Amino acid sequence: MSARELAEAVRAGSRSARQVIEEALARLDAAAPLNAVADHDAERALAEADALDAARAAGESLGPLAGVPVILKDNLWDAGVECSAASESLVGFFPPDTATVVRRLRAAGAVVLARGNMDELGMGSLTARSRFGPAKNPHDLRRSPGGSSGGNAALVAAGVAPIAIGSDTGGSVRQPASWCGVYGLRPTRGLLSRWGLVALASSMDTVGVITTNPEDLACCLDVMLGADPLDQTTTPRPPWRLDVALREPPRGLRVGLLITPGAEAAPEVSAQVQRAAAALSAMGAIVDGVRLVGLPEALLAYTALCAVEAASNLARFDGQRFGRPAAGDDAEAQARDARARFGDEVRRRVLLGHAIGADRHRRALAAQGRITEAIIGHLDHHDLLICPTTPTVAAHLDDAEAGRLADLFTAPASLAGRPALSLPFGVVDGLPVGVQLIGRAYGEEALFTAAAALHRQGASVPEAVEVQPRL
Ligand code: GLN
Numbered sequence: 469m470s471a472r473e474l475a476e477a478v479r480a481g482s483r484s485a486r487q488v489i490e491e492a493l494a495r496l497d498a499a500a501p502l503n504a505v506a507d508h509d510a511e512r513a514l515a516e517a518d519a520l521d522a523a524r525a526a527g528e529s530l531g532p533l534a535g536v537p538v539i540l541k542d543n544l545w546d547a548g549v550e551c552s553a554a555s556e557s558l559v560g561f562f563p564p565d566t567a568t569v570v571r572r573l574r575a576a577g578a579v580v581l582a583r584g585n586m587d588e589l590g591m592g593s594l595t596a597r598s599r600f601g602p603a604k605n606p607h608d609l610r611r612s613p614g615g616s617s618g619g620n621a622a623l624v625a626a627g628v629a630p631i632a633i634g635s636d637t638g639g640s641v642r643q644p645a646s647w648c649g650v651y652g653l654r655p656t657r658g659l660l661s662r663w664g665l666v667a668l669a670s671s672m673d674t675v676g677v678i679t680t681n682p683e684d685l686a687c688c689l690d691v692m693l694g695a696d697p698l699d700q701t702t703t704p705r706p707p708w709r710l711d712v713a714l715r716e717p718p719r720g721l722r723v724g725l726l727i728t729p730g731a732e733a734a735p736e737v738s739a740q741v742q743r744a745a746a747a748l749s750a751m752g753a754i755v756d757g758v759r760l761v762g763l764p765e766a767l768l769a770y771t772a773l774c775a776v777e778a779a780s781n782l783a784r785f786d787g788q789r790f791g792r793p794a795a796g797d798d799a800e801a802q803a804r805d806a807r808a809r810f811g812d813e814v815r816r817r818v819l820l821g822h823a824i825g826a827d828r829h830r831r832a833l834a835a836q837g838r839i840t841e842a843i844i845g846h847l848d849h850h851d852l853l854i855c856p857t858t859p860t861v862a863a864h865l866d867d868a869e870a871g872r873l874a875d876l877f878t879a880p881a882s883l884a885g886r887p888a889l890s891l892p893f894g895v896v897d898g899l900p901v902g903v904q905l906i907g908r909a910y911g912e913e914a915l916f917t918a919a920a921a922l923h924r925q926g927a928s929v930p931e932a933v934e935v936q937p938r939l
Contacts, residue, residue, distance in 0.1 A: 469630070470680065470681055470684050471688070472532070472683060472684060472687055474488055474535060474630065475530075475532055475533050475534045475535060475536050475577060477535075478520070478524075478530065478535035479524075479530050479534050481524065484521050484535075485516075485520040485521050485524075485534065485535030485577075485579065486514060486517045486518055488517065488535045488536075488579075489514055489517040489535070489537060489579055490514070492513075492581050492628065493508075493510050493514075493581070495626075495628045495629075496581065496582055496628050499606075499626050499628050501604065501609060502609075502613070502619075502623070503585060503600065503602065503619075504585050504604070504618070504622040504623045504628075505582045505583070505584065505600075505619060506542035506552070506554060506582075506583040506584060506585045506586070506600050507542070507549075507583045508581065508582035509549065512549075512580075513537070513579055516579045516580065517535060517579050520534060520577060530577045531575060531576035531577035531691070532577065532690075532691060533573065533577045533578040533631075533687070533688070535577060536577065536578050536579065536629075536630060536631060537578075537579055537628075537630070537631075538573055538578045538579065538580055538581060538629060538631045539582050539583070539584045539619070539620050539624070539631070539632035540580055540583050540584065540632075540633050541583070541584050541617050541620050541632070542554050542585065542619075543586065543589070543635055543666040544567045544569070544635075544665055544666075544675075545563035545566055545567045545665075545666075546566050546567070546570055546583075547564065547565055547566045548562055548563075549562070549563070550562055551563050551583075553588065553590065553666045554585060554587065554589070554597075554598035554599050555588045555599060555809070555810065555811070555814065556599050556809040556810075556811070557589075557785050557790075557791060557806060557809040557810055557814075558791045559791055559792060559809075560791045560792040561790045561791040563664065565663075565664060566664060567661070567663060567664025567665060568663045568664060568692075568696045568698055568699065569633060569660055569661055569664070569665075569675050569692045570633070570664065572691055573633070573688075573691060573692060578631070578691075581628075584617065584619030584620035584622075584623060584632055585603045586598060586615065586616045586618065586619055586634075586640075587615040587616035587618070587640075587813075588810075588813065588814055589668060589814055590616045590637060590640055590666070591616065591668065591778070591813050591814055591817055592616050593612075593615045593616070593639070593640075593643055593870075593871040593872075593874035593875060594612040594618065594863065594865065594867075594868075594870075594874075595614065595615040595616060595617075595618025595619060595644070596615070596865060596871070597812075599811075603618045603619045603622055604622065604865070605622060605625075605647060605648060605862045606625045606626040607648070607649065607898065608862065608898070608899065610864060610865065611647075611864055611865065611899070612862060612863050612864070612867070612871075613647055613648050613862070614643045614644030614645075614646065614648065614858075614862065615640060615643070615644055615871075615874075616644075617635065617636070617678065618644045620633070620644065620678050621634075621641075621644035621645050621647070621650055621652070621678050624648070624650045624679065624680060625650050625680075627680075630680055631677065631678070631679050631684060631688055632677075632678040633675060633676075633677060633678075633692075634652075634675075634677075634678060635665055635668070635674065635675055635676060636673075636674050636675075636676040636878075637668045637673050637674070637774060637882060638669075638672065638879045638882050639654075639857075639874065639875045639877075639878025639879060639882065640676070641678060642857050642888060642889070642902070642904060643857060643858050643874050643875065643878055643890070644678070645678050645857070645892075646857035646858050646890045646892070646900070647858065647861065647899075647900070647902070648862075648900065649892040649899075649900025649902075650678055650679065650892060651679050651680065651684075651685050651891055652678045652889070652890040652902075653676055653678075653887070653889045653890075654676045654887060654888050655674060655676065655677075655689060655693070655887050656885075656887040656907075656909050656911075657672075657701070657885050658701055658702055658703040659689070659694075659702070659703065659706075659910075659912075660674060660675040660702075661675070661696035661699040662674070662675065662699050662701070663698035663699045667781040668774065668777070668778055668781065669773065669774040669777035669781070670781060671777060672770075672773075672774070672777075672882045672883070675692070677689060677692075681923060682714060682916055682919040682920045682923050683920070685889075685916075686710040686713075686714055686916050689710070689912070693705055706910050708912065708913055709913070710913065710916055713912075713913035713916045714916050715920070716917045717921060718748050718751050718752060718753040718917050718918050718921045719751065719752030719753070720752060720753070720754065721752075721753040721852070721917060722753070722754050722850045722852075723745060723749075723754065723755045723756075723850060723851065723852055723854055724756060724846050724847075724850040724853045724854070725741070725742070725745045725756065725757045725758065725853075725854050725855075726760050726853050726854065726855035727757050727758065727760070728760050728761070728855065728877075729759065730761065730763060730764055731763035731859075731876055731877070732859070733856040733858075733877070734859060734860050734861075734896075736896040736901075737858070737859065737860060737861065737896065738856065739894075740856075740893050740896070741854060741856050741903050744891075744893045744922055745854050747921075747925055748854075748918060748921065748922070751921055753918070755854075758853070760839075760842055760843070760855075761842070762835070762838060762839055762842070763876055763877070763879075763880060764876070765835045765838075765839075766835060766836070766839040766880050767873075767879050768835070769831075769832040769833075769836050769839070769883065770875060770883055772820075772824055772828060772829065772832040773832050773833070773836065775817045775818075775821035775824065776821045776824050776829060776832075778817050778818065778821055779817065779819075779820075779821025779822050780821070782810075782818055785806055785810075786799070786802065786803050786806055787803060787805055788802060788806075836883045836884075839880050839884060840883060840884040840885070843880060843881070843884040843886060843906065844886075847886070847907070847911075851907070851914040852906060852907045852911070852915060853905070853906040853907075854904070854905055855877050855906070856877050856903065856904060857877060857902030857903065857904040858874050858876075858877060859873055859874070859876055860873075861896050861897065861900070861901060862899050862900075877904060878904070880906070881904075881906045885909065886906055886907060886908065886909060886911075887906070887908075887910075887911065888904055888906045888907070888915075889904070889905045889907075889915045889916075889919055890902040890903070890904050890905075891903055891905070891919045891923070893922060903922075905918055905919060
């Protein structure tokens with residue numbers, strides 16, 4: 469059942485929020501083999517559901533997500549609930565406030581069901597580097613669900629909850645969505661507040677959404693967006709009609725099918741992208757091929773810029789302000805102890821970030837400028853660009869090389885500050901394929917029009933492992 473159908477049932481009183489959440493908790497238990505959960509508090513979720521049922525009984529009208537179970541990535545603040553971002557360094561950190569996006573979701577009636585497993589501090593593409601251990605892909609338990617929001621995508625794909633909220637810096641919502649056969653949106657930066665999101669690389673961090681269909685994606689975005697005094701980079705609500713955009717046929721939409729010399733996806737993945745472009749064309753979109761060079765350089769630039777910003781952001785984890793106090797007699801010894809709590813990948817990136825001098829930093833910024841200009845140039849003549857989300861289908865859990873290349877097609881939109889949506893389209897060897905749509909800044913309407921049109925075609929997602937009772 470979709471999030472909107474669930475909410476409608478709860479609003480109409482044909483199901484109680486408690487009943488919905490009890491069933492979701494049963495599915496959460498059944499999904500234990502996925503190791504996709506960082507933490508959950510059944511009592512609290514049921515109390516939230518009871519409060520909704522009581523409000524309805526008192527005659528209050530409930531919001532658009534009434535009683536809908538939602539998964540939060542373990543890097544989003546929920547006041548008083550441990551938020552470790554899957555890192556030993558943040559064990560014992562109980563945030564003093566709730567992330568703005570989470571507060572807005574609750575105001576719309578959503579119930580927080582669980583916190584999703586992730587790569588430590590958002591660094592990775594496999595959800596293999598986590599203090600909770602690796603998460604699994606519900607389409608094949610030997611494979612990774614992607615990362616870093618892998619737990620989120622796995623739980624939505626397995627039907628445990630219809631919505632998960634994650635974060636996307638270089639692809640951490642789109643890439644796991646693609647590997648798990650669900651929808652993932654990285655919105656235009658500024659639409660969603662980052663207040664209460666543990667920072668990775670602040671210039672590219674965005675909150676993102678994972679769902680099973682474009683309508684739920686739009687509904688979720690709609691209740692969370694808008695200016696927030698707690699995040700000065702947020703912008704006011706755009707004058708959109710996402711409900712209209714979802715229904716509109718893609719007739720006349722100008723779509724650029726990206727040809728990316730030097731950056732190839734597996735042929736069977738490219739074939740699905742071509743098929744999606746052809747389907748849009750058959751529905752009246754105007755599709756042409758456009759060249760985008762420099763993806764490998766963009767990936768290197770992303771890696772450098774992400775490391776520089778992460779090294780700076782992580783300096784605040786000094787063993788004094790967050791989590792358990794570090795051992796040691798002076799600040800230096802405590803800082804050393806705090807650093808020792810980081811996992812290998814985090815340490816590697818902090819070292820890399822500090823090792824990047826002004827010259828290399830400038831070159832990375834120049835490469836970011838080039839890819840941004842090229843993308844914006846194409847978007848002058850197109851409403852959206854289409855390309856693979858990832859070079860391959862879901863990798864095996866220990867396939868470090870696939871993890872390294874997983875951001876090849878997602879990093880460009882991050883570097884260019886443009887919104888991007890991954891939608892499931894087609895199946896290869898029983899595994900889902902993700903097609904990525906990249907739009908203009910605040911151009912989400914075009915993304916939703918195209919995604920909804922392809923969804924109506926029946927995007928053919930393979931069945932994930934059965935988690936009973938079905939959503
Ligand atoms: N896989 C990317 C990385 O490891 C993306 C991370 C992210 O978006 N949080 O940096």
